[in-house]
Amino acid sequence: MLPDAIPTLTGHGVVLRPFAEADAPLVQSVADDPLIPLITTVPTTGTREDALAYIARQHDRLRTGAGYSFAIADPSTDEAFGQVGVWTSEIAQGRARTGYWIASPFRRRGFARAAxxxxxxxxxxxxxxxxxxxxxxxxxxxxxxxxEACGFAREGLLRSWEQVGDERRDMLVYSRLPGE
Incomplete structure (x- = not known):
């Protein structure tokens, strides 16, 4: 049975936890990122009110069946620096999707890999x-x-797979199975 609450996960040097109101500055900080708001529901306004609405949506994802949205945080300070999701809209077929983003100042430190x-x-x-x-x-x-570092295998190219901003974009598809 899928958990009915967003768990807190630890390991690999990060904590994955539910978003908190204290994470609003993180959401505000990525509002002007050239990619994150295009591929997520992060608001482009940068206002605290919109950041709090984003956080509320992350909690609502579980209730609506969309899945689990985790803040990626430092285990010693609890400062959040990104998001990772386990999306379960295709759970009836035994599939989940995942995706993640890391705020620019925290990139290239292995946090996305850990998350x-x-x-x-x-x-x-x-x-x-x-x-x-x-x-x-x-x-x-x-x-x-x-x-690839996390054991996902590249399966192919999905041409014109997703709308990103004003254009259709190709996507590489990766998968990982239990036990891999």
């Missing part, structure tokens, strides 16, 4: 999830290297 490894290990340990998928734009080498 994805923890989230994938947790998700693939759930009885209902027999396959975890990840979609990455081909140009995003840092992200596809992260996926």
């Amino acid at each position: 994805l490894a923890s989230a994938a290990r947790w998700a693939l340990g759930l009885e209902e999830i027999r396959r975890a998928e990840l979609h990455v734009e081909p140009w995003n080498e840092g992200s596809w290297r992260t996926a």
